[in-house]
Amino acid sequence: MLSERMKQKRYFLPEDEIPRQWYNIQADMPNKPMPMLDPATREPVTLEQLSEIFSVECCRQELNLTDRWIDIPEEVREKYKFYRSTPLVRAYGLEDALGTPAHIYFKNESVSPVGSHKLNSALAQAFYCKQEGVTNVTTETGAGQWGTALSYAANLFGMNAAVYQVKVSYEQKPYRRSMMQVFGAQVTPSPSMSTRAGKDILTAMPNHQGSLGTAISEAIELARTTPEKCKYTLGSTMSHVSLHQTVIGLEAEKQMEMAGEYPDIVIACFGGGSNFSGLAFPFMRHNFFDGKKTRFIAAEPSSCPKMTKGVFEYDFGDEAGYTPLIPMFTLGHKFQPANIHAGGLRYHGAGGVVSQLMKDNIMEAVDIRQTESFKAGVLFAKAEGIVPAPESCHAIAATIREAEICRQTGESKVILFNLTGHGLMDMSAYDQYLSGNLIDIDY
């Protein structure tokens, strides 16, 4: 006879329950995000200015503060069906390993073709670009999750992709580069000598290891200096990216209902905010309107703690200062993050929307050391069979902290976290951890 706890449960939605609309939290926020500013005039940026680098439709979504629901184009939703719904999993194995009365669930975004949640926005952005006649797209990538997603999506819609990958990740994770190349993308380690921004940085700092901020500068410059059919795309921070990612939380809402529970705590790792937003925003609206008291916790690395140790101010999104000024929690756009393995979290700032939510105490943040994150990742892998991405390990570590509190208090809180991606291309990081050679680098 099997006990109920031996039965790991996965919840899927039928195809016709996959969301048809994204949730635009900007319509519902108690305080709207402050506008992005043109650095020259300090006036709010216009649709025209933004759409010089991004697809027009993404810019419209970016500036849309009123429509709560935005239709998912049918072409995008059909591509979502390649891998969605992603499973919601009750993590009985992890609960048992921790001996906690907490009920732990995770949304498994690692099952997407490219191995992470990033595809949710890459498909949308690539579709809009294609629809607007774009032939070439470019972007930055840290760990490579976003770059892989964009490479795949661009290929799917018949466009070329050029990806600037943060140099330290390019070297730490060669398999990610290969995967982007399999999908036909051109991949360049950043900083590179192929852009003015890259050259300037390398001239000043020949051993610069790269950062997301620098890679963004290079990609924006490429988009600006290439004939008009090249657009820039971004994997996090902006509100249209968060919008696309809400498909995660909207599915999770229905799946938690199938499980007969509602989360007391929602946890996600935090780089610029894309997966956090995607999982948390749909649940936040029930805090706004339905009296729910869910806690939302962003788990960031202790070496790059913009939410817990940064300041809220207008700052650039990139190293060279090509972006508009963004109202954000930031460590400064010249900040050079340490070379932790969670390359996707090595970003100096948070998006404008999440920054406002943080300022308004609608969410909280914790910082996690690298060794704590990998310890959590190995425990999870043994308990649930999935080797998590180093980024996701931060969410697992934060989940374990909350589950430990439950163990002490005896409370059966319902915790939901986002498993953003698998770590199959990060095994060298696990090697380093298992051999005792991983170090902690605090801010």
Added chain:
Amino acid sequence: MLSERMKQKRYFLPEDEIPRQWYNIQADMPNKPMPMLDPATREPVTLEQLSEIFSVECCRQELNLTDRWIDIPEEVREKYKFYRSTPLVRAYGLEDALGTPAHIYFKNESVSPVGSHKLNSALAQAFYCKQEGVTNVTTETGAGQWGTALSYAANLFGMNAAVYQVKVSYEQKPYRRSMMQVFGAQVTPSPSMSTRAGKDILTAMPNHQGSLGTAISEAIELARTTPEKCKYTLGSTMSHVSLHQTVIGLEAEKQMEMAGEYPDIVIACFGGGSNFSGLAFPFMRHNFFDGKKTRFIAAEPSSCPKMTKGVFEYDFGDEAGYTPLIPMFTLGHKFQPANIHAGGLRYHGAGGVVSQLMKDNIMEAVDIRQTESFKAGVLFAKAEGIVPAPESCHAIAATIREAEICRQTGESKVILFNLTGHGLMDMSAYDQYLSGNLIDIDY
């Protein structure tokens, strides 16, 4: 408006439709497989002899020629629910890329926690070992798919695992080793100096690159020379392994029915026969009894073509001659396969059951060169978003050959192939292919 062909379809089974029994083809074969023989006496091996190295229950299954259906233990079926049913996918993207009227489906076993079909048998074997009081299990692995599966399953049931990994794969695929270690296994490159068999080979051939045959010898020796609570487990060739893998085909049968089609051709890559058997056997019974005329094609590497260029005879399953004599298509148990990237197909022989089916013309075989396999893999990755394991690339290449014939004849044949695993830990092989440095090595 979307055309029907833009809609990739995935078919899942509800949890209560996951099979409750495996299919034992030995009960239904027109000619039963010839018995394994004790090499000393040339008498059929007994249950007692076999169970010196394997779990008793697996040996019972191995020798069971009469029961068509074998119950899946509830504990194993519960673990299957972690990842099963695996999706059956209509590969519209691949069809479009080929311009073929064929209807192509694949069974996506790459979604298992360990990334391949191997877990289907690892869970069963680990469970039986545990039930019989075993504390330590050991095995060989080539590419690392089986070793990873056993490492995970052993950890899940609270046992220690020791894995001998073929040296060339150990070096080509370091991430696989790391993954086994994350699951707590001890991994040794084979041939090693830790066994008599390994020492003998290294003394004679100091640069021996390893083979599955050699690694099997080492693992069997470890099981035999370790106190009684250590058992050997095997990832392919034997009929109990094929039996466990039939969960693939039994699911696929129901899923093809959901799709409203029945396969004209079933294709799987071929190392020792485990995934081929798993997908094909359940469909074969309809050839036996229901007048179906499905073709079954094993796709093997041209560098290790036991089915197309081997001979049918009694041979050992391992290099040192520790196994019983097995009736098999074989290239000789001393054969040293070339260092192709599809490490899981580098085995000199086929299992006894599939060998008999081959001899009786119930199935066919083709051989595929390494470059053709990777060309197929890249095409598939771009079309379907999944980077396939080098082994699976052989099945894809054979599928493409058949789809090309359909393109020429205009026939809409229904082709079903097994996507045994993902290639995320084999990206160095893709690198080599994309840079033009991959070579073909024929037998």
